[in-house]
Amino acid sequence: xxxxxxxxxxxxxxxxxxxxxxxxxxxxxxxxxxxxxxxxxxxxxxxxxxxxxxxxxxxxxxxxxxxxxxxxxxxxxxxxxxxxxxxxxxxxxxxxxxxxxxxxxxxxxxxxxxxxxxxxxxxxxxxxxxxxxxxxxxxxxxxxxxxxxxxxxxxxxxxxxxxxxxxxxxxxxxxxxxxxxxxxxxxxxxxxxxxxxxxxxxxxxxxxxxxxxxxxxxxxxxxxxxxxxxxxxxxxxxxxxxxxxxxxxxxxxxxxxxxxxxxxxxxxxxxxxx
Numbered sequence: 057x058x059x060x061x062x063x064x065x066x067x068x069x070x071x072x073x074x075x076x077x078x079x080x081x082x083x084x085x086x087x088x089x090x091x092x093x094x095x096x097x098x099x100x101x102x103x104x105x106x107x108x109x110x111x112x113x114x115x116x117x118x119x120x121x122x123x124x125x126x127x128x129x130x131x132x133x134x135x136x137x138x139x140x141x142x143x144x145x146x147x148x149x150x151x152x153x154x155x156x157x158x159x160x161x162x163x164x165x166x167x168x169x170x171x172x173x174x175x176x177x178x179x180x181x182x183x184x185x186x187x188x189x190x191x192x193x194x195x196x197x198x199x200x201x202x203x204x205x206x207x208x209x210x211x212x213x214x215x216x217x218x219x220x221x222x223x224x225x226x227x228x229x230x231x232x233x234x235x236x237x238x239x240x241x242x243x244x245x246x247x248x249x250x251x252x253x254x255x256x257x258x259x260x261x262x263x264x265x266x267x268x269x270x271x272x273x274x275x276x277x278x279x280x281x282x283x284x285x286x287x288x289x290x291x292x293x294x295x296x297x298x299x300x301x302x303x304x305x306x307x308x309x310x311x312x313x314x315x316x317x318x319x320x321x322x323x324x325x326x327x328x329x330x
Contacts, residue, residue, distance in 0.1 A: 062108040067101050074098055079109055081116065082158060082165050083145035088115040091135070091158060093122050106138035117141035125316075126162065130213040131259055135159055152200045152227050156191045160215040163191055167256075170312045170323065171197040174254065174279060177325070178202035185250040185271050186210065187239045187264065188257035191219040192232070199229040207232040208250075210242050243267040253278045258321050262296045269301055269328050278326045281312070289320045297326050304328045 060075045067075060079092035090109045094102050106119040118141030123134045135158075144157040149168045156163045171194050178184070180203040186195050189209035198204055209232060211217045217236040224232050235242055244267065253268040255261040258281040268278045282293035290309050297304060308325035315321040 058112060059105070059108055062112065063101070063105065066104050066108075067098065071097055071101075075105065080165060081113060082147045082156065082163065083115060083117075084148045085115050087117045087142060087145055088113065089118045089120060089141070089143050089145055089158065090116045091120050091122055092138075102136075102138055110139055118143055120158070126259065130161070130216070131257070132160075132162055133158075150197065150201065152196050153223070154191060154193050154196060155219055155222050155226060157215070157219070161190055161213050161219060162216075163193065166313050167193070168197075170310070172201070173310065174198065175201040177277075178204055178252065181205045182251040183249065183273075184208070184252045184254065185243075185246060185268075186254045186256075187243065187268065188255060188261065189220060190216045190256075192223055192234070194254055194256060195220075195232050196223055196227050196229065199224075199232055200227060204231060208235060208246065209233065210235045210237060210239055212236075212238050239264055239267070243271055246271050248273040251276045255279060256281050258283050258315070262293075262300075265296070265300045269304075272328050274330045276328055277307070278328065280324045280326055282322055282324070283315055284320050284322045286318045286320065289322050290324065293322055293324050297324055301326065301328060 063075050074095050074097050076092055079090055081088050081090050109119055110116045119139040120135040121138050126133055143159050147154040175197045182204045184204050184207045186209040189211045192209045195207045195209045220234045247270045250271050253271050284292050305327045306324050307327045310323045312321040312323050
């Protein structure tokens with residue numbers, strides 16, 4: 057609402073309701089980047105919207121407009137630069153730091169509550185495999201807030217791998233291993249070595265669920281992320297899980313956050329018995 061109020065008198069009255077009610081900020085007092093979605097009807101006012109966002113947040117040095125859905129081999133968003141500035145930022149959350157450039161690798165600050173929740177579920181000495189890790193924010197959260205024996209994080213995007221390595225150094229994490237590679241090639245080399253597998257990619261991760269289950273030694277948990285419709289957000293994810301592992305038990309369900317109008321990002325915690 058604050059952004060709408062700032063733009064009253066700038067955006068015509070009939071269009072003020074189209075002004076975004078929220079936007080994402082990544083970074084810290086040293087510098088931040090704001091990411092906003094602006095509907096086509098507000099195209100003539102996009103720079104005014106960007107300037108209003110920057111005026112509301114003195115640490116914001118750059119404003120990006122997100123265009124369309126994630127795409128390409130690395131599942132990235134396309135951005136239009138509305139206010140030019142540095143896009144590499146040092147993001148702070150829950151006592152740890154994440155270095156990231158959202159134009160080069162996917163990251164969402166809005167998943168930080170889910171990161172806390174996953175970290176809280178780890179038992180001491182667990183071995184964790186983290187697939188589609190990106191800049192590895194969940195690995196950092198788990199290493200700093202729990203006591204895993206080891207975390208192996210796998211990422212294909214070279215920029216994601218670069219920032220992952222930097223984030224482990226930045227947070228002085230010594231029990232995490234960064235692997236640059238394709239999950240389809242790496243996971244089969246890691247069969248029966250882990251107590252827990254994390255699959256944070258909601259777009260297509262289901263194709264790798266059998267590989268994830270194979271990486272568990274004995275009984276273990278897979279955190280499986282998927283997209284679901286508002287009317288029944290868990291239905292599709294549950295159908296996939298039950299089809300691929302009939303003996304598995306869904307031990308928890310969580311709506312992580314809204315993903316698009318009428319669509320949620322959800323998480324199933326799936327226990328595979330011995």
